Amino acid sequence: MSRRDGLPSLWSGMDRKAMAVAEFTVRQQRKRLSTWVVLLVGIAAMGVLTMFYIDAMTMDYEAIDNDMDSYDWDLDGYPNGQERLYGTDIFDKNSHPGLIDSSIVPDDPSLWINEDDFDWEALEAGSVGFDDNGDCDDESRTDSQKDQNGNGIPCDIMLVQNTYSKRYMVFADGNVDEDPDDEAYALEAIHRAFVLAIGKLGIVFLIGIFVPLFMATGLIRQEMTSGTMHFMLAKPIARGEVFLYRMFGFLAIAWTYLTVLIALLAIITGLAGPSDGFFRFSDLGVWMSVWLASLLAVMVYGMLFCMLGVMWKHGMVIAIPFAAWELGMILTTLGAPDASILRFSVVGWAMNIVDAGAALAWSDTPLLIQMGVWGGGNGPLEGAEALQFFASTPGLNLSALGTVVVSVLVMIFQAAACWLLGSALFKSKEIE
Amino acid sequence: MIPDVTQQGPPPSQETIPAPTVPVVYFHGVSKSYGRIHALSNITLGLSGGVTGILGMNGAGKSTLFKLLMGKLRPSSGEVKLFGTNPWKNPSPYAKVGFVPEHEKMHDWMTALDFVSTFARLHGMTRKEAETEALRVLDFVGLADVANKEIGRFSKGMRQRTKIAHALVNDPELIILDEPLQGCDPLARTTIMNVIRELGKMGRTVLVSSHILNEIERITEQIVILHHGKLVALGNLHAIRERLDQIPHTIRLVGEDARALAKDILQHPAVFGLSFPNDTELLIQTYHFGQLHAELPGLIVNNGHKVSLIDNPDDDLESLLNYLAGGSA
Numbered sequence: 001m002s003r004r005d006g007l008p009s010l011w012s013g014m015d016r017k018a019m020a021v022a023e024f025t026v027r028q029q030r031k032r033l034s035t036w037v038v039l040l041v042g043i044a045a046m047g048v049l050t051m052f053y054i055d056a057m058t059m060d061y062e063a064i065d066n067d068m069d070s071y072d073w074d075l076d077g078y079p080n081g082q083e084r085l086y087g088t089d090i091f092d093k094n095s096h097p098g099l100i101d102s103s104i105v106p107d108d109p110s111l112w113i114n115e116d117d118f119d120w121e122a123l124e125a126g127s128v129g130f131d132d133n134g135d136c137d138d139e140s141r142t143d144s145q146k147d148q149n150g151n152g153i154p155c156d157i158m159l160v161q162n163t164y165s166k167r168y169m170v171f172a173d174g175n176v177d178e179d180p181d182d183e184a185y186a187l188e189a190i191h192r193a194f195v196l197a198i199g200k201l202g203i204v205f206l207i208g209i210f211v212p213l214f215m216a217t218g219l220i221r222q223e224m225t226s227g228t229m230h231f232m233l234a235k236p237i238a239r240g241e242v243f244l245y246r247m248f249g250f251l252a253i254a255w256t257y258l259t260v261l262i263a264l265l266a267i268i269t270g271l272a273g274p275s276d277g278f279f280r281f282s283d284l285g286v287w288m289s290v291w292l293a294s295l296l297a298v299m300v301y302g303m304l305f306c307m308l309g310v311m312w313k314h315g316m317v318i319a320i321p322f323a324a325w326e327l328g329m330i331l332t333t334l335g336a337p338d339a340s341i342l343r344f345s346v347v348g349w350a351m352n353i354v355d356a357g358a359a360l361a362w363s364d365t366p367l368l369i370q371m372g373v374w375g376g377g378n379g380p381l382e383g384a385e386a387l388q389f390f391a392s393t394p395g396l397n398l399s400a401l402g403t404v405v406v407s408v409l410v411m412i413f414q415a416a417a418c419w420l421l422g423s424a425l426f427k428s429k430e431i432e
Numbered sequence: 433m434i435p436d437v438t439q440q441g442p443p444p445s446q447e448t449i450p451a452p453t454v455p456v457v458y459f460h461g462v463s464k465s466y467g468r469i470h471a472l473s474n475i476t477l478g479l480s481g482g483v484t485g486i487l488g489m490n491g492a493g494k495s496t497l498f499k500l501l502m503g504k505l506r507p508s509s510g511e512v513k514l515f516g517t518n519p520w521k522n523p524s525p526y527a528k529v530g531f532v533p534e535h536e537k538m539h540d541w542m543t544a545l546d547f548v549s550t551f552a553r554l555h556g557m558t559r560k561e562a563e564t565e566a567l568r569v570l571d572f573v574g575l576a577d578v579a580n581k582e583i584g585r586f587s588k589g590m591r592q593r594t595k596i597a598h599a600l601v602n603d604p605e606l607i608i609l610d611e612p613l614q615g616c617d618p619l620a621r622t623t624i625m626n627v628i629r630e631l632g633k634m635g636r637t638v639l640v641s642s643h644i645l646n647e648i649e650r651i652t653e654q655i656v657i658l659h660h661g662k663l664v665a666l667g668n669l670h671a672i673r674e675r676l677d678q679i680p681h682t683i684r685l686v687g688e689d690a691r692a693l694a695k696d697i698l699q700h701p702a703v704f705g706l707s708f709p710n711d712t713e714l715l716i717q718t719y720h721f722g723q724l725h726a727e728l729p730g731l732i733v734n735n736g737h738k739v740s741l742i743d744n745p746d747d748d749l750e751s752l753l754n755y756l757a758g759g760s761a
Contacts, residue, residue: 012556013556016553016556016557017553017554017556020550020551020553020554020562021554024550028539028541031541226537227535227536227537228537228538228539230504231538231539231595231598232551232554233503234502234526234529234533234599235523235526235551235554235555236524236525236526236527236554236555236556237523237526237554238523430499430504430505430506431499431504431505432499432504
């Protein structure tokens with residue numbers, strides 16, 4: 001037996017201990033059936049949700065002819081819209097463009113569906129919109145009929161943004177953009193709604209809370225109960241260190257899992273979602289924020305549940321009501337993202353990060369929602385209400401980037417507080 | 433109240449480490465209670481160097497004593513010091529300590545090498561150093577050839593030896609073994625006893641607990657006896673034994689005709705009482721146990737008696753404890 005010389009320095013010693021405990025924890029969790037069950041159930045649940053999404057993306061959306069100009073009421077073969085364009089009577093079979101000029105052949109009625117789409121993507125409030133089918137800027141209409149919103153510009157849409165709620169209000173002149181492309185809108189809105197829904201509720205909330213609930217609650221407690229903690233605590237390592245390094249091991253698994261899961265979802269939705277190219281790169285910012293929020297959420301929940309496990313043998317009994325509280329909080333963030341009660345939750349801060357990321361990546365979402373809700377003056381288009389439900393503005397009244405920075409710091413603080421409290425509890429525990 | 437028998441008998445044969453400035457293990461007026469149950473009361477004890485057996489019945493407080501030393505429990509009162517440091521507050525002394533817990537549960541999914549080297553890394557060793565040291569200690573406890581087998585497939589004795597290897601990996605100055613022989617097969621028992629004796633010879637301080645007197649006797653002469661949470665004796669086992677010879681002692685004989693046997697045995701001057709629990713059994717009371725025990729076989733053979741068993745029901749921990757606690761054996 002030779003005595004080892006050259007003791008490691010404090011830092012290299014801690015580093016080695018951290019690696020040893022974390023690695024041990026990963027290997028230990030890997031050997032447990034329950035770990036695999038939890039992780040696979042998570043993937044299965046997200047898979048089922050993605051099936052619904054794929055179904056929504058491949059479905060045909062009925063093109064609704066809002067202004068009914070694809071019909072041919074007088075049965076003269078010319079759709080109403082075409083007749084109106086040439087000023088012939090839509091109710092008189094003997095009045096149609098063919099009589100004016102025999103070279104004008106009747107249009108395919110489908111050309112007169114979705115023919116006056118939204119053509120405003122500008123985010124500045126002001127005068128937008130264009131009367132594609134010419135049924136507003138009709139010679140037979142008076143000037144006051146052409147300028148119903150009274151902004152002095154005929155046949156336009158006046159967009160006003162409420163400075164407080166940041167919502168857009170749509171004041172349209174009649175017959176402008178009144179027949180939007182239902183399918184294009186539905187696909188875009190449903191796509192965004194799904195990314196937000198699965199990101200917020202599926203990943204940050206469900207995975208973020210259930211993976212730590214099953215994997216972190218017993219991280220210290222199980223070893224205390226079984227007696228195997230004696231081996232670790234017989235070594236020159238502080239209990240706070242054991243707590244922290246065990247958590248590193250848990251996070252190594254949970255973070256890898258989340259990264260893979262989010263990458264898979266980003267790839268699937270990027271390929272399946274509506275886009276001009278083959279892939280929707282514009283969503284990546286949202287996925288990044290979901291990723292960041294979920295990593296922080298499992299960290300805070302992990303620390304918290306591990307602490308509850310140390311505190312009480314049946315720590316899960318406290319963890320479950322807490323999870324219910326968090327569910328209430330996430331529902332609150334959907335409707336009232338600036339409610340101050342959200343400051344007393346974990347998920348409220350995580351949602352701030354996702355909302356800020358979405359605000360950066362899809363800055364036109366508030367406009368898209370209002371377009372769809374207005375729907376050409378004919379009520380909400382498909383997908384508009386779903387998007388309105390899942391999208392919210394970041395609740396801190398800061399810039400998007402500021403919101404992310406503040407929320408990240410708060411969540412790190414929450415995790416650190418749970419760790420300190422957990423370490424203190426662990427230190428005061430006598431181990432039989 | 434504690435019989436002081438420390439300085440009697442032959443001195444321990446182990447060479448001890450040079451007198452340290454602070455005792456390796458130090459208890460001062462330590463009590464530990466769980467509610468109304470007093471697991472330990474008012475223990476004062478200092479130990480440095482050599483192998484010390486901690487003897488006591490189940491529940492006497494042996495494990496509690498060790499857990500106090502290992503910082504797992506906080507003393508209700510008194511002071512515990514490990515290398516001069518309070519182990520409840522500071523885990524740093526464990527760099528020089530190896531602990532073999534009594535718990536049977538281990539990380540069954542690990543190989544012996546994994547188990548020992550993983551925990552070795554908690555001493556700040558690199559992965560490579562840990563592996564080298566782990567192989568060395570596994571060889572020391574005789575498990576080198578099964579180092580890469582899973583602990584879950586080990587026998588009880590192999591598991592105990594793995595635990596011992598895990599405790600020795602940092603080449604500790606103090607080794608604490610809580611019931612290391614419990615449940616072991618004879619071969620493992622011998623190996624473990626040899627390992628402990630070896631450690632003593634190397635000058636390490638070794639604390640080993642057991643509830644079997646005979647086991648401890650084969651390892652060391654220096655003992656501490658706990659009974660109902662109290663320290664009832666510490667010192668040399670032989671000295672305690674000699675004292676034991678001076679007190680009334682019982683020998684049990686089982687033979688064909690107990691009454692005929694009794695008639696002859698009563699002649700012996702050392703015998704002061706006889707009793708017959710049944711027709712074939714005879715209990716002899718004596719003050720001179722050693723003398724009678726030596727002469728008894730001759731007495732039986734010379735008188736032509738048939739005896740199937742000579743038993744010494746008192747020669748166990750319980751009678752020793754009874755004696756030390758003030759009763760008679």
